Amino acid sequence: MTSQSSGPDGVLFELPAAPAAGGKPEKKKRSARPAPRAPAERLPVARVVVDTPLPHLDRYFDYRVPADMDEAAVPGCRVRVRFNNRRLAGFLAERVEESEFAGRLAYLDSVVSPEPVLTPEVLGLSRAVADRYAGTLSDVLRLAVPPRHARAEKEEPAGGAGGEFAAPGPGPWADYPDGPAFLEELAAGRAPRAVWSALPGPDWPEAIAVAAATALAAGRGTVVVVPDGRDVERVDAALASVLGPDRHVALTAGLGPAERYRRWLAVLRDRVRVVVGTRAAAFAPVRDTGLVVLWDDGDDVHADPHAPYPHARTVLSMRAHRAGAGALIGGHTRTTDAQMLVESGWAGRLAADRATLRRRAPVVRAAGDDRELERDGAARSARLPGLALRVAREASREGAVLFQVPRRGYLATLACAGCREPARCDACRGPLAVRGSHAMPSCGWCGRVAGAWSCPECGVNRMRAVVVGDRRTAEELGRAFPSVAVRTSGRDEVLSRVPGSPSLVVATPGAEPAAEGGYAAAVLLDGWALLNRLDLRATEETLRRWLSAAALVRPGGTVVVCAEASSPVVQSLVRWDPEGFAERELADRRELGFPPAVSMASVTGGPEHVRELLDRVELPEGVELLGPVPVGPERAEGPSGPGGTNTAERALLRVPRAGVGDLARALKAAAAARSARREEHQAQIRVDPLQVV
Known part of the structure; x- marks a missing residue:
């Protein structure tokens, strides 16, 4: 029983009846079964992209749309569904009249938001990208659609300037x-x-x-x-x-x-x-x-x-x-x-x-050309040749001078002063380095200080620097130019802009700040450190970094590159001819069968997993298998196996560019077969990896 009472605003509301003397309040009877749900009258079937990374589940799953979610369940909205006894997120891709599934369909669990965040164009593009890279649609959608923020959806979005817009001049x-x-x-x-x-x-x-x-x-x-x-x-x-x-x-x-x-x-x-x-x-x-x-x-x-x-x-x-x-x-x-x-x-x-x-570009000079070597015989081996010092001194009177250093840190790599063998830790064989001006050599893996180090090859207990970082370079330049301010831009602090007043700016590649009015000069140090990397794209990447730094120099300024003048990449920089370099480089790669003249895919993982996947994949015609071979030591997280070596292996699959789609489908089918058997530690598949050497 209930009784009615009047609230302060005069509106009647119901009060529960008081329990009988000595009795207990009456309890509402709960239904043993939930109320039956009715499907939506129009397009009652929802095709859902379930958020799961498993390759064998990379397809649409059909669910019934309940009548009470008919308006909210629009194509592109976020939903939650029951999947394998779990409640998973997903996107409603489309709604259809009937399902091809012969069994009984479950209902959508909920509509997270009626906002159609997944447009048909982005859905189609994501599907194409997933197929091109042998991936899953849910993985690509994770990159394409940002996480939801409920409060932002309720706000009026910014933008929306009205009126017609006229095209500007050229x-x-x-x-x-x-x-x-x-x-x-x-x-x-x-x-x-x-x-x-x-x-x-x-x-x-x-x-x-x-x-x-x-x-x-x-x-x-x-x-x-x-x-x-x-x-x-x-x-x-x-x-x-x-x-x-x-x-x-x-x-x-x-x-x-x-x-x-x-x-x-x-x-x-x-x-x-x-x-x-x-x-x-x-x-x-x-x-x-x-x-x-x-x-x-x-x-x-x-x-x-x-x-x-x-x-x-x-x-x-x-x-x-x-x-x-x-x-x-x-x-x-x-x-x-x-x-x-x-x-x-x-x-x-x-x-x-x-x-x-010619009118817009700076003048580029190589410190190792024949004329400079006749003038300065030590220019071939000096880290900062006389030409670079002269240009920097003259330019620093007029404006800012940029010094590009390939490596960050202080003394990033050390070697034995006697036999030139790399200096390694006695405990874990990790590389030794010096972190600061007053620091002792220490291991980059375990952190152990190598105060009593001696070379196991020749017994010499002295080290020499192999790679000098930006902080040590800034310290040396500060002594060479005592009256000029020195700024650094690198991993710890990346500058966006610097004044055009006289100063020296030491930056790592990609961290070069723009100077007001442009730099008066630039010095590109340690060119050998970029060119000698074991990477298929080493020369291409070197020219990109050099040109990006040289482009910051004002017209008529000077750029000095500290590298062998006869190198083709140095000559391309001197002539400012990136197009000609790209043409020659692509012709060489086409002759050797290297990307991008061909397409490649890499399979990386434990030796047994790589071999098992390669044994089960049905490779299309024209695919060439290279490897597998052991992957070299990694320094990012320290040693991954005995003695600091990596026990993973990698195989490369080479195919003509027209066949990359067939190769991606074959690799994905093999990965899906392993996933369906619930095998763990799957090998990593990459189509068109950046590094193949």
């Missing part, structure tokens, strides 16, 4: 013979594709902004992907200047989950159509994509470290092809991968003429 593109024609194609709504060799100087962000503004004026969106947060800031400022406020957003991990999701929602809800960000921005849900831009495609940060390890260049190329959009892949250098796009006819060439390049 701006920096006037310096390129084919630049205005590229913009005209964008303005007409067509899909021009070009590999862009950017002129040295600071105006490349403005050029990107003008291209994005031209596409926006034609009613189409733009996705811009750059390597790091500093480049995002530069392009963000250029877009704000060209587009005006509230017409673009910048997406970076440093924003924090709430702000990043808030900006991502502004793109999803079509409030803005221009996005700039790092590699994850390649999947940004821009409506009516008309242009994709990738800056500095040779930077290894464009390759995602998470499965299935896609590269932003491939993702954006696939997106441009699927959406019928234009593509602009640019940088101060040209990679062999970009050269492959030009030679295949997929993209055109976009570069300045030689006269404009």
